[in-house]
Amino acid sequence: MNQYIKLTKRNCQIFIRDRGAIFFSLLSMIITLILMGVFLGKMNVENVTDLLKTYGGARDLEQDKENARHLVEYWTLAGILVINAVTVTMAVMSNMVQDFSEKKxxxxxxxxxxxxxxALSYVTSSVILGMFLCVVPFVLALLYITAGGGEPLSFSTILKLLGCMALNVLIFSVIMYLLASLVKSRSAWSGLGTIIGTLVGFAGGVYLSMNMLPDKVGAVLKCLPILHGTSLMRKLCCEDILAKTFHGLPEELLEGYKEAMGITVVMGDSAVSMEFQVAFLLICGMIALGIAAAVSMRRRAAER
Amino acid sequence: MSDIIKVNHLKKYFHETKAVDDISFSVKRGEMFGFLGVNGAGKSTTISMLCTLLKPTGGNVEIAGFALGKEDEEIKRKIGVVYQWNVLDDLLTVKENLICRGSLYEKDGGKLKRQMEYVCEILALSDVLKRPYGKLSGGQKRRCEIGAALLHTPEILFLDEPTTGLDPATRKSVWQTVGRLQKEMKMTVFLTTHYMEEAAKADHIGIIEKGKMVQYGTPFSLKEQFAKDRLIIRYQDGKKGQIEEILKDMGCSYKMKNEKIIAYIPETLDAIPLIGQMEYHMKGFEVIQGTMDDVFLNVTGMEQEKQGAYAEGENV
Known part of the structure; x- marks a missing residue:
C-alpha cells in the first residue's frame, strides 16, 4: 500500500511540476472557451432564440435571450468537463510513456x-489529477454563471455531476493506460495527443452540434464513449435551464433540440437512458482494461 | 569466502541471436567483480537477467542463496542496481526521489529516514537533498543514483558502467565511493565498465565476447597471461642489424614500428640485460608495462592486426 501511495504521489508530482504539461493538457478546453466566446456561443444562442421565436409566438425576447445564454453556458460547461477528462488523463499518462522511453x-x-x-499507480494518478482539473473549472464556471444571473444547480445535481465526472475520468484513464501501453515513444504519444486533442471537441459534439455532422459521422460517434460521456453531463447540467427556456412549448420541440445538441443520444428509434449510458461507459472501460491486460500478458510471454 | 552469485550455463537467445551463450561463473561474497566486454558482447543482457528483468532461455542462477526465476522477490530485496542511464526524476528533489525509491523496499518511514541519512553521509549528498535532481551536475546525479540503489542496504550492488560520460575527476570520486562501499558496508560489487584501469581494481574479472565467457581470473593473472611488457628501442643510425642480432640471440620476439624496435619481454626486469648488451647501439629506450587495456584487447581479439604483426616478428 505504501509503495502504491508513494508511486502515485511521484506520478502526480512529476505532472504538477511541469507547468507546460498542465497548460497543454488544458489547451483543448481553452480553445473551446475561445471559440465559444468569439462566435460559437453567439450562434448557439441565436439558434435557440430563433427556435423559440418560430414556435413560441409572443414571448419575452429579452428573457428568452437570457435563458438561451445560460443554457449555452451550461451546455458548454458539460462539454468542457469531458474534454478535460480526456486531455488531462492523457497528459498525465505521458509519465508512463516517458518512463518507458527513458528506460526507467x-x-x-x-x-x-x-x-x-x-500500473495501478499510473491510472490512479491520472484519475486524481483528471478529477482535480475537472472540478476546478467546474467550480469556476458555476461561479461565473451564477454571477451572470444564471440559475444555480441544485445540490443533488452537483453530486450527480461529480459522480459522472469521476466515471468519465476513470474510464478515460483506463483507455489512456491502454494507449500508453501500446505506444513506445514520447513523440508518438505527443502526436497522438495532438490528434485526440483536436478530435475530442468534435467527437463530443462540442465544436459542432450533432445535427451539423453528417449522419454517418454521427453513427460512429454514438459508438464511442466520448459522446455518451458528454451527453450524460449535458443532461445533468442543462436539465433545469432547458425546462425554464422551453417552458410552455411542445415536448417534441424540446426533444428535437436535445437531440440536435447532443444532450440526448438517439440510438435506434428512441433516446437512450442515462443508465444505459453509464453502463456503456463502464463496458468501454472494461474492454480497454481487458485489452490492456492481454497486451501485458502477451508481452510477458514474449519475454520468455 | 562463499559464493554469493553462482551462474551455471546461463543462456539468453533472442530468436536467432545468442546474446548470452552458455556462461558460467561465480562471484564471491564481499568481492568486487569486473564484468568486461565490448559493446554488444552480452554484458547488459547478463546483468538484466541477474536483476530479474529478463527471463533466461536456459541455465540456472543462484543469488544470495535464492534461485533466480523462483525466488525473484527475495533476490530483488538483496540487490541494488545502478543503471548506465539515470533513472531518477528530474522534476523531483533529490530527497523526494530517494524517499520514493526507498519506500519501494521499506515500509517503516523512520527506518527509511535513518538509512537515507546514512547513505547521504557516505555519498556526501546532504548538501543537494533539497535541490531538483535535474539541476545537478553529472557526478552528483551519479552519486544520487548510487544512493537510491543503496537505501535498502543490499548485499550485492550491480553497477552497469557507472562512470561512463563523467570527467576524470568525477570518475575518480565515484570510484572511491564504490571502493568505500565495498569495504565499509562489506558489499559485493558487480560492475561493468569500459575503463580498463578501473577494472584493474576488481578482485576478479570476467571477459565476455559474443555471448561467451572467454576469460576469468584476477587482474594480475590475466595481465601475466595476456599483457606482455614491452621494451621500445630507438636505435642509432646503421645499428639496427646489431640490435636485431642481440634480440634473436636472447630469444626475444620483436617488431619494427616507426624507426623503433619494439621487443616483447616477460617482465620489466628482463629489460636490464638486454639494455646492457645494446647500450652502444641505441639512442634511447623505454620500458612499458603491460596494462589491462592490453589484456582486454588481446582477449577480445580486437587488435588482430597487432597480433598478426606480433606473429610476424616471431618469425623473423
Whole structure:
C-alpha cells in the first residue's frame, strides 16, 4: 500500500511540476472557451432564440435571450468537463510513456513492487489529477454563471455531476493506460495527443452540434464513449435551464433540440437512458482494461 | 569466502541471436567483480537477467542463496542496481526521489529516514537533498543514483558502467565511493565498465565476447597471461642489424614500428640485460608495462592486426 501511495504521489508530482504539461493538457478546453466566446456561443444562442421565436409566438425576447445564454453556458460547461477528462488523463499518462522511453520502467521492475501496483499507480494518478482539473473549472464556471444571473444547480445535481465526472475520468484513464501501453515513444504519444486533442471537441459534439455532422459521422460517434460521456453531463447540467427556456412549448420541440445538441443520444428509434449510458461507459472501460491486460500478458510471454 | 552469485550455463537467445551463450561463473561474497566486454558482447543482457528483468532461455542462477526465476522477490530485496542511464526524476528533489525509491523496499518511514541519512553521509549528498535532481551536475546525479540503489542496504550492488560520460575527476570520486562501499558496508560489487584501469581494481574479472565467457581470473593473472611488457628501442643510425642480432640471440620476439624496435619481454626486469648488451647501439629506450587495456584487447581479439604483426616478428 505504501509503495502504491508513494508511486502515485511521484506520478502526480512529476505532472504538477511541469507547468507546460498542465497548460497543454488544458489547451483543448481553452480553445473551446475561445471559440465559444468569439462566435460559437453567439450562434448557439441565436439558434435557440430563433427556435423559440418560430414556435413560441409572443414571448419575452429579452428573457428568452437570457435563458438561451445560460443554457449555452451550461451546455458548454458539460462539454468542457469531458474534454478535460480526456486531455488531462492523457497528459498525465505521458509519465508512463516517458518512463518507458527513458528506460526507467526497468528500475521499478527490479524492485520488489508488483507490476500491477506500478500500473495501478499510473491510472490512479491520472484519475486524481483528471478529477482535480475537472472540478476546478467546474467550480469556476458555476461561479461565473451564477454571477451572470444564471440559475444555480441544485445540490443533488452537483453530486450527480461529480459522480459522472469521476466515471468519465476513470474510464478515460483506463483507455489512456491502454494507449500508453501500446505506444513506445514520447513523440508518438505527443502526436497522438495532438490528434485526440483536436478530435475530442468534435467527437463530443462540442465544436459542432450533432445535427451539423453528417449522419454517418454521427453513427460512429454514438459508438464511442466520448459522446455518451458528454451527453450524460449535458443532461445533468442543462436539465433545469432547458425546462425554464422551453417552458410552455411542445415536448417534441424540446426533444428535437436535445437531440440536435447532443444532450440526448438517439440510438435506434428512441433516446437512450442515462443508465444505459453509464453502463456503456463502464463496458468501454472494461474492454480497454481487458485489452490492456492481454497486451501485458502477451508481452510477458514474449519475454520468455 | 562463499559464493554469493553462482551462474551455471546461463543462456539468453533472442530468436536467432545468442546474446548470452552458455556462461558460467561465480562471484564471491564481499568481492568486487569486473564484468568486461565490448559493446554488444552480452554484458547488459547478463546483468538484466541477474536483476530479474529478463527471463533466461536456459541455465540456472543462484543469488544470495535464492534461485533466480523462483525466488525473484527475495533476490530483488538483496540487490541494488545502478543503471548506465539515470533513472531518477528530474522534476523531483533529490530527497523526494530517494524517499520514493526507498519506500519501494521499506515500509517503516523512520527506518527509511535513518538509512537515507546514512547513505547521504557516505555519498556526501546532504548538501543537494533539497535541490531538483535535474539541476545537478553529472557526478552528483551519479552519486544520487548510487544512493537510491543503496537505501535498502543490499548485499550485492550491480553497477552497469557507472562512470561512463563523467570527467576524470568525477570518475575518480565515484570510484572511491564504490571502493568505500565495498569495504565499509562489506558489499559485493558487480560492475561493468569500459575503463580498463578501473577494472584493474576488481578482485576478479570476467571477459565476455559474443555471448561467451572467454576469460576469468584476477587482474594480475590475466595481465601475466595476456599483457606482455614491452621494451621500445630507438636505435642509432646503421645499428639496427646489431640490435636485431642481440634480440634473436636472447630469444626475444620483436617488431619494427616507426624507426623503433619494439621487443616483447616477460617482465620489466628482463629489460636490464638486454639494455646492457645494446647500450652502444641505441639512442634511447623505454620500458612499458603491460596494462589491462592490453589484456582486454588481446582477449577480445580486437587488435588482430597487432597480433598478426606480433606473429610476424616471431618469425623473423
Amino acid at each position: 520502467t526497468g528500475s521499478f521492475y527490479s524492485t520488489p513492487v508488483k507490476k500491477s501496483i506500478i
